[in-house]
Amino acid sequence: MKKIICVANQKGGVGKTTTAVNLGACLAFADQNVLLIDIDPQGNATTSLGHFKSEGEQNIYSAIVEGTIFPSMILETAVEKLSLIPSTPDLYGAEIELVNMENREFRVQALVDQISDDFDFVIIDCPPSLGMLTLNALTAANSVIVPLQTEYFAMEGLSRLDYTISRVREAFNPELELEGILFTMVDGRTTLSQQVINEVTGFYGSRVFTTTIPRNIRLSEAPSHGKPIILYDFKSKGADAYIDLARELIQNNMAACV
Numbered sequence: 001m002k003k004i005i006c007v008a009n010q011k012g013g014v015g016k017t018t019t020a021v022n023l024g025a026c027l028a029f030a031d032q033n034v035l036l037i038d039i040d041p042q043g044n045a046t047t048s049l050g051h052f053k054s055e056g057e058q059n060i061y062s063a064i065v066e067g068t069i070f071p072s073m074i075l076e077t078a079v080e081k082l083s084l085i086p087s088t089p090d091l092y093g094a095e096i097e098l099v100n101m102e103n104r105e106f107r108v109q110a111l112v113d114q115i116s117d118d119f120d121f122v123i124i125d126c127p128p129s130l131g132m133l134t135l136n137a138l139t140a141a142n143s144v145i146v147p148l149q150t151e152y153f154a155m156e157g158l159s160r161l162d163y164t165i166s167r168v169r170e171a172f173n174p175e176l177e178l179e180g181i182l183f184t185m186v187d188g189r190t191t192l193s194q195q196v197i198n199e200v201t202g203f204y205g206s207r208v209f210t211t212t213i214p215r216n217i218r219l220s221e222a223p224s225h226g227k228p229i230i231l232y233d234f235k236s237k238g239a240d241a242y243i244d245l246a247r248e249l250i251q252n253n254m255a256a257c258v
Contacts, residue, residue, distance in 0.1 A: 006137040012128035015184030020125035025228035026246035028082035032120040038087035045125040046086040050226025061090040098132040109140035143179035150193040
C-alpha cells in the first residue's frame with residue numbers, strides 16, 4: 001500500500017500541522033514507513049519533530065528549484081520509520097518563483113515520484129493558504145485530509161477548499177480524492193461543536209472521519225519539546241485520538257484495496 005496524502009486547510013489554527021506530525025508518528029508506530037514533507041514556510045512540522053535548520057542544509061525549497069531530491073534531504077526523526085524532508089523560510093519566495101517555472105504545478109509531484117516507492121505513506125503538510133505550494137501538494141497527492149475546527153467560520157472555509165479540490169481534480173489530478181474531514185479541537189461540552197459536527201457529517205457522510213481530536217493541553221505542549229504526542233505523553237487523550245486516527249486510516253485504505 002502506497003498513499004500520498006496532503007493535509008490542507010487555507011484557514012490557520014485548525015490543527016493542520018498537529019495532524020500531519022502526529023498522524024505520521026502514529027502510522028510509523030503502526031509499523032508503516034512514513035515520510036513527512038513540510039512545505040509550509042513557517043516550518044512548524046519541522047520543528048515539532050525536533051529539527052532546526054542548519055546552515056547550507058538542503059531542504060524542500062532547494063529540491064523544488066533544482067527538481068531533484070538528494071538522499072541527504074531525507075532526515076531520520078526520533079520516531080523509528082518516520083522520516084522528514086524539512087521546510088525553510090526560503091519557501092516564502094517559492095510562491096513567487098513557481099509562477100515562472102516550467103511545469104510549475106507539478107514540481108512537488110516530480111519530487112514525490114522519485115521517492116514514494118520507499119514509503120507506505122507520504123504526508124505533505126501544506127501552508128494555511130491556497131497558493132502555489134498547496135496547489136503543488138494537491139497535484140502530487142492521492143488524497144486530502146482536511147482538519148476542521150468545530151466552529152462556524154471553519155465551515156465557510158470548507159466550501160472554498162472543496163471547490164479548489166474539484167478544480168485541481170479537473171485540471172491537474174483526476175485521481176485526487178477527499179480522504180476525510182477531521183474534526184479537531186473538539187470540546188464536547190459546547191453545543192456549537194456538536195452542531196458543526198452534525199451539519200458537516202450530514203453533508204459529507206462517510207467522508208468524515210469517525211475519530212475526532214479533542215482539545216488537549218498535552219497536544220499543545222508537545223511541539224515546544226520537539227516531539228510528537230506519542231513520545232511526549234503516550235497516555236494523553238491527544239495521543240489516544242491520533243492512534244485511533246492512524247488505525248482508522250489504515251483500515252479504510254486496506255478496505256479500499258480489497
